[in-house]
Amino acid sequence: MEKQQEQPMKMLKKRNVLGPVATDFTAANTGNWRIERPEVDYSRCSKCRTCERYCPTNVIEIRPDDQECVYINFDYCKGCGICTNVCPRQCIQLIPEVR
Amino acid sequence: MYDIKHEAKGLVTHGNSACAGCGLELIMRKTMEVVGPDTIIVIPPGCAAMFSGFGKEGGLKIAGCQMNLENTAACASGIRAALNAQGNTHTTVLGFAGDGGTLDIGLQSLSGMFERGDRVMYVCYDNEAYMNTGVQGSSATPASASTTTTPGGKTSQKKDLMMIAMAHRIPYAATASLQNLNDLKKKLEKAKNANGPSLVHVHTPCPTGWRFNPALSIELARAAVRTGAWILYEYENGKITINNKLTELAEIDTYIGKQGRFKHLNAEQKTELGKQIKDNYFTYTSMLERMSIH
Ligand SMILES: Cc1ncc(C[n+]2csc(CCOP(=O)(O)OP(=O)(O)O)c2C)c(N)n1
Ligand code: SF4
Ligand SMILES: [Mg+2]
Numbered sequence: 001m002e003k004q005q006e007q008p009m010k011m012l013k014k015r016n017v018l019g020p021v022a023t024d025f026t027a028a029n030t031g032n033w034r035i036e037r038p039e040v041d042y043s044r045c046s047k048c049r050t051c052e053r054y055c056p057t058n059v060i061e062i063r064p065d066d067q068e069c070v071y072i073n074f075d076y077c078k079g080c081g082i083c084t085n086v087c088p089r090q091c092i093q094l095i096p097e098v099r
Numbered sequence: 100m101y102d103i104k105h106e107a108k109g110l111v112t113h114g115n116s117a118c119a120g121c122g123l124e125l126i127m128r129k130t131m132e133v134v135g136p137d138t139i140i141v142i143p144p145g146c147a148a149m150f151s152g153f154g155k156e157g158g159l160k161i162a163g164c165q166m167n168l169e170n171t172a173a174c175a176s177g178i179r180a181a182l183n184a185q186g187n188t189h190t191t192v193l194g195f196a197g198d199g200g201t202l203d204i205g206l207q208s209l210s211g212m213f214e215r216g217d218r219v220m221y222v223c224y225d226n227e228a229y230m231n232t233g234v235q236g237s238s239a240t241p242a243s244a245s246t247t248t249t250p251g252g253k254t255s256q257k258k259d260l261m262m263i264a265m266a267h268r269i270p271y272a273a274t275a276s277l278q279n280l281n282d283l284k285k286k287l288e289k290a291k292n293a294n295g296p297s298l299v300h301v302h303t304p305c306p307t308g309w310r311f312n313p314a315l316s317i318e319l320a321r322a323a324v325r326t327g328a329w330i331l332y333e334y335e336n337g338k339i340t341i342n343n344k345l346t347e348l349a350e351i352d353t354y355i356g357k358q359g360r361f362k363h364l365n366a367e368q369k370t371e372l373g374k375q376i377k378d379n380y381f382t383y384t385s386m387l388e389r390m391s392i393h
């Protein structure tokens with residue numbers, strides 16, 4: 001076994017642990033996967049929260065009092081487009097991502 | 100001890116490496132919303148293992164371990180037994196496995212868990228193939244679907260996990276889908292509170308393996324239910340309830356027409372497949388109706 005692997009394994013053995021143990025809760029930078037991104041027509045949004053509930057990455061938040069009432073965390077949005085497809089008013093569409 | 104390096108709204112990380120539009124990712128989030136932090140999760144290899152994490156990085160805030168593909172249920176049973184020995188009745192033990200890890204490789208240990216009556220909640224997310232290793236066919240792959248091991252379309256039928264579960268007379272088993280999140284969460288809640296082993300078998304659109312536009316995941320989950328390709332029902336203490344009783348089924352093309360895994364079929368074969376699915380829907384649901392008379 002390589003040294004860099006050996007050291008942590010020895011430590012684990014000492015504590016009666018058999019495999020690698022996750023000690024950090026982390027997030028990958030999935031936002032940079034995007035080739036398209038959702039664009040919302042806020043004026044047509046009825047704030048029904050359908051997109052919020054169906055977003056697989058859980059990055060959509062409805063903020064009823066804001067003018068931009070659909071808040072999307074683009075650090076993680078993968079640009080899958082599910083929100084555009086489930087919106088009953090079809091007020092979200094995918095547009096090419098520009099960086 | 101567990102260092103929260105990145106903020107997340109719920110118990111699941113936002114930056115998970117599941118493919119864009121993955122149905123499993125949404126199921127994992129909804130499951131975590133229902134079970135809450137007092138849960139120990141057992142995940143085998145498969146796409147769900149991305150939530151267990153890599154090395155020292157984890158993607159769930161709750162306790163859990165990644166076991167082997169064969170023994171999700173056996174490990175969950177062991178954890179339940181250990182909790183019981185401590186007098187802990189409040190913690191939920193959750194097995195969360197794919198179709199390969201449930202209907203094929205982990206079936207034996209699942210049967211053991213059902214038979215012993217261990218109080219474990221078991222969720223099978225069914226993306227209908229071994230996706231994480233490159234889309235090999237499983238016993239959950241439906242007939243005619245193309246995978247890397249069934250390139251010309253699978254010649255046998257999908258294995259019926261619900262019937263296997265019901266044969267063990269467990270307190271709760273249900274099929275579910277992403278088409279109705281309230282229904283999914285209600286079923287997960289019942290499974291969590293069951294006084295014994297429970298199963299929720301969730302249909303899981305996979306854009307990578309089924310080859311469709313990731314935006315259509317929910318639409319396809321709906322289409323599967325409306326065309327009769329996925330039947331929603333519950334088995335609760337011996338009583339069967341069909342949740343989507345339909346008199347007329349949607350056009351089969353709304354489901355299979357949008358997926359690359361059925362692309363090799365010509366128009367005639369598609370019609371034939373549609374007819375098979377339709378016949379199966381009506382015979383299967385009428386069989387369920389007869390079974391639920393006690
Ligand atoms: C006994 C055994 N055989 C094969 C593998 C390799 N393997 C790892 S993940 C995986 C796919 C599992 O498929 P499934 O349970 O359907 O989950 P999915 O990847 O589709 O989410 C396989 C075959 C393994 N880990 N163990
Ligand atoms: S291969 Fe399928 S199940 Fe696996 S992460 Fe991708 S979309 Fe999800
Ligand atoms: Mg699978």
